[in-house]
Amino acid sequence: MSPAVRAVAARLAHLLVVLALVSLAATLMLDLTPVDPAIVMLGEQATPEQVAQVHAALGLDRPFLARYANWVAGLLTGDFGTSYRTKVDVLDAILAALAVTGELIVLSLLVALAVSIPIGILTAHHRDDWFDRLWVVVSSALVSCPPFVSALVLVFVFALLARDWPVHFPATGWTAFTADPLDNLWHAALPVVTLALVLVPNFSRVLRSDLVATLDDDFVLFAKAKGLPMRRVLLRHALRPSSLSLVTVAGISIGQLMGGAVVVEVLFGLPGLGQLLVNAITLNDLPLVQGAVVFIAAVYVAANAAVDLCYRVLDPRLRVAHGVVA
């Protein structure tokens, strides 16, 4: 088995162990809550006979491990179960919500990278001058501002105050990209900016730090000595080897964004995974909670695994170290 295949297999095994633990914990946690799913389904006026019927139908009268095994067996065949309240398929509900959360995450990452990379390059190139110092102050302020605060400020300024301005944005709501791409971007703007604001300080600082080190490397000095334009030195020679930490942080941020999306989706009333999870918890819709938690965990772990594997592509030294490239 080649080292690369071994590395992928190891990450896959890690992913499966984490998922097993998360699913077990989610099921156990929900099992310990005092909410009776039969009451959730039938309402509070349900008779004891009706409650017993539902328990039997859902297998709730069986031992915990048997129910867990049954649920896992369902997961393996793509059956995440059915919502207690709405009777809709859990996987369908998750996938519908994922379209929103996925778009938010992708757009937030793109916006954050689009803003952070130029700032990172500028601050590294002009280290310790006024812009670099100003950015330290601005990024510190942004880091210390949680998403729920920035979301409220953005809504207040760009939705409420800007109501009669030429440029304004909605306070809440969502339109699917397939229904109306322009309206979709309009609705996504404030949530995406809210999420991106959390990422930009970290991304730009990480890139600056690595770039500063790279710019002192011999090969960069050599490139400068050859008389290459500074722009070319920065973008062609220094940026790529300095982007390893940025890729790591960006990959890990997918998980962070999943968490941030819960807050942002609730604050902006967006029908994404976060909103789905919050509603499911509020309404005691246990299969939906289980499904969403496992799904989010799977995405989180898969994103981290993908980041690990990306190192090998970006940094030839890792491949050399493992003997892949001779």
Add this chain to the structure above:
Amino acid sequence: MHRRLRIAGALLAVAGLTAVAACGGPAGGGEAPRNQLTILWAADATDLSTDNGLGLQVNAGVHERLAIYDALVALTPTADIEYRLAESLTPDGPTRWTLTLKPGLRFSDGTPLDAAAVKFNWERLADPATKAPSAQIAQQIAGLDVVDERTLAITLKEPNGQFPTLVAQSALTFIGSPTAMQADPAGFGSNPVGAGAYVLKEWVRNDHSVFEKSPTSAIEAPVDRIEVRILADETQRYNTLAAGGGDVDFTINANTAAKAEKAGHQVVTGQTDGGLSLQFNTAKPPFDDVRARRAVALAFDGAALGKSVFSGLVEVPETLMRAESKYFADVPLTRANREQAQALLDELAAEGEPVSFTILTPLNFQQVAEWFQSSVSGYRNLTVQVEAAQTTGQQLFAGDFDATLIGLTRFIDPYPALVNFVSSGGSTNFGKYSDPAVDAAARTIVTSTDEAERIRAFADLQARIAEDLPFAGPFYRMPNWFVLAEGIDAAAVPILNDGVIDLTRFRP
């Protein structure tokens, strides 16, 4: 280099498109022609079937159901019956009624809404296998006979002179297409088919639902499109309205209504009688003794509650019914009186029965329960505990409580809400209260078709309740408000029952 330029170009294009959209967003601003109505509501329906909801009264899914099914009959804010899909619903004797439908009614799937369709719906509702929350109401029907296409003969198990009021306030008023129900029984709740002015075009759970004009409905749709947007958070709903994202914002928060009026919005109020009350479990100590009930009622200062918890914005009732109600009787509610309350508590303690009890409360009234607990901390011989639970129903049905805060006494017509709350065997009489005088009055209220006789019976009922106190309160009324976007006149928003917008008469 070219690839980087393309990426930069794409990013610029996205930013540009967003800016273009922001300059004239489709839902942004109040300039959009009002051929559509966007209602901002607090909670989504679990489904939109005919059998899984309540009637035409404020609850999750009521506007959606009104759009899809309209209603056989509805209650007006003055507790009168309004015939909508039904032409009449007339008594033929104590237990017999005849329903006549308006001509030419069709479901949106093209099938007729006829007497057979009503029979199918009501029998389905009564079927225990349907597990409908309103099954008990439908089970009051003994038999249904289709006389002709538009006429249904109804036989009830017990005499009832107020059957139309019962229909209006229960799921009996919504009729779905039997063809669609039989074709996909499980999916009907997500793909409902009715004879209302609108058809469901899109439903994203817990986010929004969209309705468009029905091509087959006999009812004229005043706007082309209705959207019901779900935003659980009070501030979010108001901000969305203020930012131009909605036309009507539903709220039960007096602060929001006051803030909106101050900001220049017109506000429509859905008024109700009754309000939040403390129901006593009269089947066990301490509240099997009327002196304990009276002591607690005297100790509960509704006016102080209104000031401390609701900034003085709630209406603290003096009587059970509002003065505007046709069922108003000048029977004052028990007013707070510390000395009298303490004297009764001391009297009970001297007999070896100091009052100690737990208030069972749903989470939404927890603050009120805790306020009461702290407000009576200075009393001798009175101990109050609070048990807040997400769901209280099972404990209430089992009679496993001392006293409970409950909003069930919120109504326009006291039948069936108040009658069920206080009469022996009433479905919401969790405290097992039983009094011959109350039962006699309740019987008249239910069976009589003579309005004057009913009004007298209500007055008797209110007097007896004030004397015997099966519940304390109401401490405050529980109206709801609709905050209207700029440019919408309150007169354009007609209200049904306790605060449902009549979508077929909305003239923006």
